[in-house]
Amino acid sequence: MPGEQKGIQDLYFPNRSYRENTHFPSIMAAVENLDFEQAVSEFDKLIPSERKSYIIMSSVLKNFLEPRKINFNLLFQTGAELYKNIGELGFYFQAILDKNSADNEDVRKYADLLMQLSIAGVMKVQEESNGYPEKPINGMVWLDGACIDVWNDFLANYFDIIRDYKNYYNSRLIQSRIVFSIKRHYSYEIARSTYNMGLANSKIGEMETALKCYQAVVDDFQEILDQPLEYFAENMEAVHELYYLGEALEKYIDLEGHSDETLRNQYRKVKELENMIKAKMNI
Structure with missing residues (x-):
């Protein structure tokens, strides 16, 4: 592997060198060999605090791997x-x-x-x-x-x-x-997929279908706005659902030229919740 990797690892793991954690080289070797089952197995051995850093590091490392x-x-x-x-x-x-x-x-x-x-x-x-x-x-x-x-x-x-x-x-x-x-049993995946299909249809000029996609997201996920802040702090899937609800509302309002105050209030509520979530999570 290229020499830059050691520097990247030091950047993301200043308190632990590459050699001090036996799992990192195993994970990277598995990823490079496209042995994803082994990579997941090794990844599961990391303690939770290391996992986010490794994901960041691995995304950087990909740019240094020669095809x-x-x-x-x-x-x-x-x-x-x-x-x-x-x-x-x-x-x-x-x-x-x-x-x-x-x-x-x-x-x-x-x-x-x-x-x-x-x-x-x-x-x-x-x-x-x-x-x-x-x-x-x-x-x-x-x-x-x-x-x-x-x-x-x-x-x-x-x-x-x-x-x-x-x-x-x-x-x-x-x-x-x-x-x-x-x-399809993951509701946030349904929100993501339906919203993206709205974008896709709008890009090929199918505006009516795009509106139906955005409307479907709004109809299915607007009830999440009634949840307390604590619900989102403990449920990252709900945070994703809130994001796609906000995006769908914005696109629907823009495309339809909507003056419906209910929709605009829902959009404002999404943004308020997102700001409160960021503040609570120190994002």
Whole structure:
């Protein structure tokens, strides 16, 4: 690994050197080898106070990892471990993007490959999700879906930068299908997905559908405004729901040109709660 990593570790762990914690090199080795199961296993051994710092550090470290050669013929091979292929191609795409402008031909090449693999992957996850969570699911199917979701967030941001709104929509649609296949029992994931589909539809000119998405978030999550501050301090999922409610309200009011005082009051209430939450959590 590049020499800069030691300095980054010292930056985020000033009181503990790299060698003093045996888990850090194991985690990074697992991530570099795309052995995510091992990475999670090692990550779970960290004490809670170390986990946030490690997440910050690992996001920085990714920028220093040299992309490895990929056998693209194997990426679409039947029976291959999808999450590894998605992760491998995703890291490669990000590494190429970090070193080139967004409109670089190589960047677009890997973005298109990642999109193709994601489309094949989401079909696989939908087929194998088995009615989850009401019915049991193979853990690898969940991991495949989660990996597709994460990397399509990167793809959506990339397509937004280059103003390819059709593929921005496609990436958000892939994420939405993943959420409703393996994450629909997490209400904040539903809020995120529905809000993002509103954005996606607005970018391709489907304003009526976008409004319906924003309205759905407002209808389903407005009751959270009746909760006391303590509820949010103890429930980070609720904090995420509050965020997407606020974003949906803002977009709905802007698109509709709404003078409805109820909606405007709800938006003001969201902002008040967010400020109080930040103050309480010292953010």
